[in-house]
Amino acid sequence: MQSNKTTEPASAGDLPELELSDADILDAMRHIPGYIDISTTDFRAIYHLAHTHALERLFGPIKVERLMRTGIEPLTPEVMLDAAARSMVRQGLKGLPVVDGEGVVIGMLTETDFLHRLQAGTLIELLLRLIETPDGLDHRCHETPVGDAMTAPAVSVLEGAGFAEMIAAFHRHEGRGMPVVDGQGHLRGVLLRKDFISAFHLEDLL
Structure with a gap:
C-alpha cells in the first residue's frame, strides 16, 4: 500500500x-x-x-535511544504476508519495518495494511470473512509479498532525536510505532507510541 x-x-x-x-x-x-x-x-x-x-x-535530556526497542527482526519485501503476520505475533508488535538488502528502511507493514490488502474495514469484518470464506483470505496471504502491502515510504525518526523531533513525527501519522534510523536510513530500532507517551506522561495529550 x-x-x-x-x-x-x-x-x-x-x-x-x-x-x-x-x-x-x-x-x-x-x-x-x-x-x-x-x-x-x-x-x-x-x-x-x-x-x-x-x-x-x-x-531535552531524553533521546530516542532511551525509548526505542532494539533487537527487532524487520521484514523484507519478498516475504509473504502469512509469514509476516507470524513474525509480528512472535515479536508482540502490531507493525514491523521493512528493509532492503542493505538494512535500509523502505516501508512499514502494520495491521491496517493487512486489513486494506484483505479488503476488510475492521478486525471484526475480517473475522466474519474468515468464517464465511476462509480459503479466499488464505490464498491472498500465501501469495501476497510484503512489498505489495506495506506502506511506503515510512515515517521515521533519526537516532539522537529528542522530544521535539519525536512528537513531530508522531503528529505526521497515526501509526502505533515508527522506525528509528541512522543518517543513511539503516534501521536502528522501533519507537512505539505507547512507550513515548508513557515516558513523557502525555496520556491526556496524544
Missing part, C-alpha cells in the same frame, strides 16, 4: 504548536497591568521562541 508520506525524518521545526490569533494576543495583553508597547507579530514571535525553549528544557 503506497502513501504520500515523506521519507524525511521529522525535525524540531515540524513540532505542532497552539496557534495564537490576534484576538488571543490582544485579550492577553489587556489582562497585563500597565502598558506594553509590542505588536501582535512580535508577541507571537516571543511565544514561539518561549514554546521551543520550554520544551527543550523540560524534555
Whole structure:
C-alpha cells in the first residue's frame, strides 16, 4: 500500500504548536497591568521562541535511544504476508519495518495494511470473512509479498532525536510505532507510541 508520506525524518521545526490569533494576543495583553508597547507579530514571535525553549528544557535530556526497542527482526519485501503476520505475533508488535538488502528502511507493514490488502474495514469484518470464506483470505496471504502491502515510504525518526523531533513525527501519522534510523536510513530500532507517551506522561495529550 503506497502513501504520500515523506521519507524525511521529522525535525524540531515540524513540532505542532497552539496557534495564537490576534484576538488571543490582544485579550492577553489587556489582562497585563500597565502598558506594553509590542505588536501582535512580535508577541507571537516571543511565544514561539518561549514554546521551543520550554520544551527543550523540560524534555531535552531524553533521546530516542532511551525509548526505542532494539533487537527487532524487520521484514523484507519478498516475504509473504502469512509469514509476516507470524513474525509480528512472535515479536508482540502490531507493525514491523521493512528493509532492503542493505538494512535500509523502505516501508512499514502494520495491521491496517493487512486489513486494506484483505479488503476488510475492521478486525471484526475480517473475522466474519474468515468464517464465511476462509480459503479466499488464505490464498491472498500465501501469495501476497510484503512489498505489495506495506506502506511506503515510512515515517521515521533519526537516532539522537529528542522530544521535539519525536512528537513531530508522531503528529505526521497515526501509526502505533515508527522506525528509528541512522543518517543513511539503516534501521536502528522501533519507537512505539505507547512507550513515548508513557515516558513523557502525555496520556491526556496524544
